[in-house]
Amino acid sequence: MIIDAHVHFPPGGKYENLDELVETAKRYNISKLCISSLGSSWNHNPSVSAFTAANRQVKFAMDQYPDYIVGFAYVNPLFTQEAIKEFKTCIEDFHMLGLKLWVSCRCTEPVVYPLIEMAIEYEVPCLIHSWIKATGNLPGESIPQDVAELAKKFPEAKIIMAHMGGDWEIGVKAVKDAKNVLVDTSGTICEAGMIEYAVKILGAERIVYGSDAPGTDFSSQIWKIKAAEISEEEKSLILGGNMEKILRMRV
Amino acid sequence: MIIDVNTFLGEWPFRKLSGDADTLLRIMAKCKVDLALVSSLNAIFYKDCEEANIWLKHILQRSKSLIGICTINPYFPNSLEHLHECINEMGMVGVKIHPSYHGYSLENNNVIGQFFEECSKAKIPIIVPLRIQDERSHHPASRIPPISASQIISAARKNSDLKIIVCNARSNEISQICMKNNELNNLYIAFSWVQSLNFIEKMVKNIGSDKLLWGSNFPINYMEPMLRQVTESRIDDEDKEKILAENAKKIFPIERSI
16 A cells, blocks of 8 residues: 655646646555645745645545545644634544645644644644755754654644755754654655665664655655665555555544 | 666765665666666866866776766866776766766867767767756755756757767656757766656657656665656556667667776
8 A cells, every 4th residue: 555645736736637646646556635725836935825725625526536535634823813713623623644845944842732732632743844955945944853852842743844954964963862753755856775774773663755746756655665775564554554554543 | 687887975065865876786786677777976076177087987897787987077187098008097978967067068169079089989978967956956066057958959950970969858848848859969868866646647648758767866876766767657668668668778889888
């Protein structure tokens, strides 16, 4: 079973592109897509109306493909009360199964804490964008060390650090001791050895396959795992086994 | 047949890599890649690329599946003489250049102009990787900006007899380059970076497959995911054959390889 832990509603919000995304995913035998929307314009600091509209795109996608798409709620924690209300709506009314945080503020900001507490209460994972960039981070962009700090503060939270932290050598080592953090393999970085390194440092149980489609193609992302020199059992855990276990948290 | 037009052998100073010939040949066999056009990774960091090219030639003698591509810094003294040695005596079939790592731009001037002219006269194509590693992951001691698509377009326009193959380009950079495709018959793209959803299908639909090739960027990148982007795309078999081998056979004088 393949579960893609990191997919986005197509930028620009074109619904026909959603069909292309799902059709392509099915061609690669992907069983479920965990989708969040960053809105139509991918604004780094989205307004309340922008992130609520983004979540309604995901709701639409879930309605279109009810057994296929798992929704992740996207909010801007800087609008704390509205973000809490929207997260509640997404989980309780829209039946989404995760929280997505991007780059409006670093995940160590106290405004993030109530959302993490809610995620613990709802038993849903938090997918947190993280990257440490040699070219310079955005002001609100979490680095892997931030994710580790947050995870240690909330040991009951199930946190997925996106993109293995971007610079995966730093990312993987940064979260090594934060046992409630998993990493996803998504993104345009396809460097030889990255999967083997993550398995060696974290163990396959702490890695989930993600693509970041439609910014990437499923083929390159799935074959990162399939081509890695790790055991078949480890590949199976990464491609879907671990995420299946996480998504059953609510059941 | 499958030809990988963008591989390296050698050491990368910032991370342990398996950039040896045995590993390359093993992975080629696993991926059913028949030929690899190989340049030296060390040459990116050497001031004098000649030593790296000689080392590479020695290594490549181990297998006829490995075809030499020399690395030249046009600004290094005696580089044109060494270029001709690489082509005529060492049997190398193309030139790879690294303007950002070697500290120059492709803006037209006498040095670049003469170098391109010599390559053109020798009917030797030039490979230009826009980057080697994602610039966001660069080591603090070596933060090297990528080559811009506009520099490539300008160089292709000014040197219309010279075949230029662009590697390691993101989808948006490829789109930018291919907007000029109709007017630039000498500019080619080798898919050797992670592309966006169904990008290869869209490219073939928009510009055809005559100007497209494939490369892995081994050993920096995994080879198989790069290859699967092409083999698993929904394009005609004829287009796949062109991208994976036929266009490379036309562009590179592989028969010259010693």
